[in-house]
Amino acid sequence: MNRSFIRQDQFLYLKIALGLCCISIFLYVVDDPVGPPSGNSWLGYTLGTVGTLIIVWLVWFGVRKRQYTGTRYSLTRWLSAHVYMGTALLVIGTLHCGFQFDDNIHTMAYILMVLTILSGMIGVYYYLTVPGLISANIKNSNAQQLHETIDQIDRKALEIARQIDSHVHEMMAYTIHTTLKERRHPSKKVLMDMLRVGETIKEASKACYCSLTKEESIAPSDTPVSDLKQKDPSDPHMRLSAIIIDLSFNRSPGEKLQQLLDLINEKATCIHKLHLDRVYNRRLKIWLMFHVPLSLATLIALVIHIVSVFYY
Amino acid sequence: MKFRIRHANQAGQPEDHSTHLVFESDNLRIGRHPENDIHTDNPHAADFHGVIQVARDSGLATLEALAHSGILVNGKSRKIATLKPQDIVSVGHFHLRILTPDAEHDFEAEVITPEEAQAHLLTLDQGNRLIRWIKAKLHQLHVRPVAWFAVLLTLLVLFLIPLISVYVPSLNHFLKNGSPLMRAMSATSWSVGPVSRYHIRIADDCEKCHSDGAFTNVPDKACNACHEDIRHHFNIDDIKVTGNPMPMCGDCHQEHIADNFLVLGDRVEQCLQCHADIKKIAPQSELQSIPADFSGEESLLAEKHPEFVAAMVSNHEEDHPIVTRVRMDDKEHLKEHSGLRGFSHKDHLNKDGILAPDGKGGAEIMKLECWSCHKPDDQRVGMKPLTFEDHCQRCHKLTFDGLAPTTELPHGKADKIFTFLKEFYARSPKGSRIDPPAPPDKNDRELPGRMISQGSLDFDQPEVTLDGYAREMTQRVFEKGVCSECHEPLKPSNDVSEWRIVKPKFTEKWYPAAKFEHKAHDLYACTGCHKVESSETPEDVNIPAQASCTECHDAGDSTCLKCHTFHKDPQFNMKGTRFAPKAEAIKPWHGNRSGGEPDGVITPTPKQP
Numbered sequence: 003m004n005r006s007f008i009r010q011d012q013f014l015y016l017k018i019a020l021g022l023c024c025i026s027i028f029l030y031v032v033d034d035p036v037g038p039p040s041g042n043s044w045l046g047y048t049l050g051t052v053g054t055l056i057i058v059w060l061v062w063f064g065v066r067k068r069q070y071t072g073t074r075y076s077l078t079r080w081l082s083a084h085v086y087m088g089t090a091l092l093v094i095g096t097l098h099c100g101f102q103f104d105d106n107i108h109t110m111a112y113i114l115m116v117l118t119i120l121s122g123m124i125g126v127y128y129y130l131t132v133p134g135l136i137s138a139n140i141k142n143s144n145a146q147q148l149h150e151t152i153d154q155i156d157r158k159a160l161e162i163a164r165q166i167d168s169h170v171h172e173m174m175a176y177t178i179h180t181t182l183k184e185r186r187h188p189s190k191k192v193l194m195d196m197l198r199v200g201e202t203i204k205e206a207s208k209a210c211y212c213s214l215t216k217e218e219s220i221a222p223s224d225t226p227v228s229d230l231k232q233k234d235p236s237d238p239h240m241r242l243s244a245i246i247i248d249l250s251f252n253r254s255p256g257e258k259l260q261q262l263l264d265l266i267n268e269k270a271t272c273i274h275k276l277h278l279d280r281v282y283n284r285r286l287k288i289w290l291m292f293h294v295p296l297s298l299a300t301l302i303a304l305v306i307h308i309v310s311v312f313y314y
Numbered sequence: 315m316k317f318r319i320r321h322a323n324q325a326g327q328p329e330d331h332s333t334h335l336v337f338e339s340d341n342l343r344i345g346r347h348p349e350n351d352i353h354t355d356n357p358h359a360a361d362f363h364g365v366i367q368v369a370r371d372s373g374l375a376t377l378e379a380l381a382h383s384g385i386l387v388n389g390k391s392r393k394i395a396t397l398k399p400q401d402i403v404s405v406g407h408f409h410l411r412i413l414t415p416d417a418e419h420d421f422e423a424e425v426i427t428p429e430e431a432q433a434h435l436l437t438l439d440q441g442n443r444l445i446r447w448i449k450a451k452l453h454q455l456h457v458r459p460v461a462w463f464a465v466l467l468t469l470l471v472l473f474l475i476p477l478i479s480v481y482v483p484s485l486n487h488f489l490k491n492g493s494p495l496m497r498a499m500s501a502t503s504w505s506v507g508p509v510s511r512y513h514i515r516i517a518d519d520c521e522k523c524h525s526d527g528a529f530t531n532v533p534d535k536a537c538n539a540c541h542e543d544i545r546h547h548f549n550i551d552d553i554k555v556t557g558n559p560m561p562m563c564g565d566c567h568q569e570h571i572a573d574n575f576l577v578l579g580d581r582v583e584q585c586l587q588c589h590a591d592i593k594k595i596a597p598q599s600e601l602q603s604i605p606a607d608f609s610g611e612e613s614l615l616a617e618k619h620p621e622f623v624a625a626m627v628s629n630h631e632e633d634h635p636i637v638t639r640v641r642m643d644d645k646e647h648l649k650e651h652s653g654l655r656g657f658s659h660k661d662h663l664n665k666d667g668i669l670a671p672d673g674k675g676g677a678e679i680m681k682l683e684c685w686s687c688h689k690p691d692d693q694r695v696g697m698k699p700l701t702f703e704d705h706c707q708r709c710h711k712l713t714f715d716g717l718a719p720t721t722e723l724p725h726g727k728a729d730k731i732f733t734f735l736k737e738f739y740a741r742s743p744k745g746s747r748i749d750p751p752a753p754p755d756k757n758d759r760e761l762p763g764r765m766i767s768q769g770s771l772d773f774d775q776p777e778v779t780l781d782g783y784a785r786e787m788t789q790r791v792f793e794k795g796v797c798s799e800c801h802e803p804l805k806p807s808n809d810v811s812e813w814r815i816v817k818p819k820f821t822e823k824w825y826p827a828a829k830f831e832h833k834a835h836d837l838y839a840c841t842g843c844h845k846v847e848s849s850e851t852p853e854d855v856n857i858p859a860q861a862s863c864t865e866c867h868d869a870g871d872s873t874c875l876k877c878h879t880f881h882k883d884p885q886f887n888m889k890g891t892r893f894a895p896k897a898e899a900i901k902p903w904h905g906n907r908s909g910g911e912p913d914g915v916i917t918p919t920p921k922q923p
Contacts, residue, residue, distance in 0.1 A: 036568075037568070037571040037572060037575050038571065038572050038575070040507060040571060041506070042506065042507075042568070042570075042571065102507060104505075104507065104508060105494045105497035105498045105500075105503070106498055106502075106503045106504065106505055106506075107472045107476065107498060107499075107503045107504060108506060109498065110471070110472060110498050110503075111472070114468070157357065160357040160358070161357070164346075164357070168347070168360060168361035168362070171346075171360060171361065172360035172361070172363075172381045172383065173383075175357070175358045175359065175360060175381070175383065175406070176381070176383030178358060287457075290457050291455070291457060291460050294457050294460075294461050295457070295460045295461040295463065295464030295465075296464065298461050298464055298465050298468075299464040299465060299467070299468040302465050302468040302469060302472070303468055303472055306468075306469075306472045306473050310504035310506070311506055312529055313504065313529060314504070314505075314506070314520065314524050
């Protein structure tokens with residue numbers, strides 16, 4: 003991910019935000035209002051005004067983001083200032099209210115503001131990490147291409163499976179059916195099932211290879227071939243393993259089986275990538291689902307807060 | 315068994331019977347293998363995917379999956395399922411809809427497209443359909459509708475519900491008794507802070523104070539509606555002010571700040587608006603102006619606060635005392651004319667002690683402290699008044715005749731003295747003579763109880779009569795002895811029975827408008843503020859002046875209201891209405907009476923002397 007918005011202009015906006023915080027804290031410390039510190043003092047009104055302007059400006063970032071024409075300040079600059087000024091708002095807003103909290107809409111507005119800022123901090127973390135993960139995951143590809151690749155693998159796998167054995171074909175059709183659902187509605191469990199099928203086939207394949215070449219089994223000692231047969235026969239994975247083992251003893255697995263295993267592994271990799279891609283993208287989408295509505299809710303709460311303060 | 319499978323009709327097309335397949339067998343097999351009755355080349359189908367059988371007796375069709383992954387019936391994987399009309403059996407992209415068989419067939423179904431199957435499945439179960447719809451919508455959810463939802467929810471929670479609860483008391487009551495979140499939606503949720511405990515009873519009734527509607531300050535009339543007896547700052551009969559210098563209630567009193575907070579403590583600037591040049595605002599005022607640069611900075615109070623002005627009782631002839639204001643640095647006029655004489659703090663507080671009662675001749679010494687006579691009142695604000703009987707008489711007995719050394723004159727009853735003496739000597743034995751009082755012994759202390767008569771009466775002497783003797787003794791106790799030791803005698807113009815003393819009147823409240831509590835100064839010795847060690851006469855005023863207070867109090871930690879009272883006028887309330895006469899307002903202020911005026915308010919006098 004491009005980290006330039008953090009270091010934008012040699013941390014210019016970080017310095018501005020820190021300066022603002024320091025000034026606010028200094029004034030808060032030296033101010034001796036009549037009564038306890040609150041928004042109802044000259045400092046309270048000052049900090050409230052500054053905070054209001056910052057909130058309006060922060061929300062305006064949503065508008066600026068959608069202006070694709072060039073402006074004087076780049077979007078990265080805006081984002082940098084957005085992040086740092088938003089964080090400073092946490093200090094300014096808290097000092098504005100003088101740590102006075104109660105069961106009222108003002109505290110609700112404050113809570114909304116804090117939630118927005120905290121969600122913004124999570125957003126900064128996401129935007130620093132997630133895009134890099136997405137790139138590393140699917141590289142130059144994209145989700146649509148992965149889907150197409152999986153479709154091709156499915157077609158090939160079914161064809162090969164049918165050529166091997168009707169049971170293998172049946173098994174393959176089943177896994178395709180489940181992964182079809184998985185590709186529409188992500189479910190980690192289904193993905194893990196899919197991967198387990200691949201692993202089961204791999205292990206069975208190794209056992210098969212060993213039995214064919216009369217070599218000692220290199221399969222993990224805790225999953226001997228004989229055990230596989232003794233497990234629940236209704237378990238599709240076990241049945242598949244059993245089929246492959248039967249095939250091994252019949253000396254007819256051949257090249258097709260290896261191709262099928264390769265395809266399953268390839269598909270599992272693709273689905274895993276697809277799953278991660280979906281998780282990463284969903285992470286950003288869910289974050290946006292919180293941050294933007296919270297920002298607007300904060301703006302509305304701010305308006306109600308100001309109106310109610312001056313109403314009475 | 316006769317099975318009929320037909321293709322679904324195209325919309326608007328007549329039924330094509332030639333496309334119907336009819337099987338006569340025990341069962342109907344579905345799969346990819348050519349041996350199946352229904353053979354599909356769908357790559358997802360197993361070679362032998364499932365088989366349908368019809369019970370001969372009941373006619374019920376049963377589907378059994380041959381593929382281990384099961385077969386889909388109405389979208390759900392089944393190993394075995396009883397089929398009913400309108401059920402959908404799916405094998406990959408191949409879909410069969412079960413129909414009600416006619417009389418000729420035992421089983422009937424039609425092949426439908428995936429789209430039809432999908433649409434049909436959606437109509438099967440409303441509950442599932444709704445859940446699927448919600449899931450689909452959630453999956454397609456975009457930020458914008460969520461943002462709109464958040465905006466509307468915020469408006470609802472923070473604006474509409476509080477607004478509605480203003481007009482629906484039951485809703486407000488429900489919200490007020492709920493969780494903090496619910497309380498934050500009640501009618502008072504717009505309140506900017508806690509209502510002080512003084513107004514807690516009307517905390518839920520915003521309009522009680524905010525009576526002038528939105529975006530306006532709380533008007534004074536709202537305060538006066540309840541606080542009609544709150545006293546005015548000054549007597550508007552005596553002091554005419556120019557302009558409208560009176561601040562609004564809200565300028566000094568602010569709500570919604572804290573539970574125990576209602577008065578803005580230090581508003582020096584507020585006071586200075588008038589008191590920086592009090593003559594300009596109130597030309598008749600006799601108050602001293604405060605320097606305009608008087609501020610809260612440390613040590614400025616000592617330099618800039620005007621010298622205190624004591625309110626001293628200055629007449630003693632009338633019941634209604636006249637109060638004179640004297641600056642504490644005006645030593646010439648700063649003398650208390652209480653009517654007492656001869657009293658010396660210095661003598662009483664002698665470090666070597668003084669003669670104890672009955673200690674004549676220096677036989678017994680006792681040492682007095684301030685608290686020997688001055689006791690704090692119950693609130694430990696001021697001191698209890700001193701009385702002769704409680705504080706003086708133990709040493710200073712009112713004996714007057716050696717013949718009756720334990721008999722004392724009645725105290726506080728000057729008009730009864732003549733009668734008392736006449737009755738006393740009427741009961742005395744004959745043959746006494748009147749001798750002049752003996753000269754004072756140098757070792758003797760000067761006590762009021764010195765015997766002014768050492769002889770006895772001799773009524774045989776023609777010049778001595780009971781009445782004459784009593785008159786003589788009355789004159790002596792007032793003029794030369796017992797009474798005049800402490801009191802100023804008032805010589806009668808006519809009859810000796812009219813001897814009186816100047817009625818003592820003490821100033822109880824030297825700074826009547828100031829607030830002071832002894833209990834707040836417990837840490838300090840009395841003589842730290844009251845310089846009585848050198849006081850030799852009762853005229854001395856031993857009350858601390860400004861310099862004494864400002865040794866500790868500066869404007870940094872002591873506000874105007876720390877010592878001064880704002881609402882202090884006893885005559886008028888803040889609306890300018892004169893109070894109805896009250897007992898305490900018209901009660902004469904006698905010195906040496908307990909209590910005094912509440913709030914240290916002195917009874918005003920119509921004229922200055």
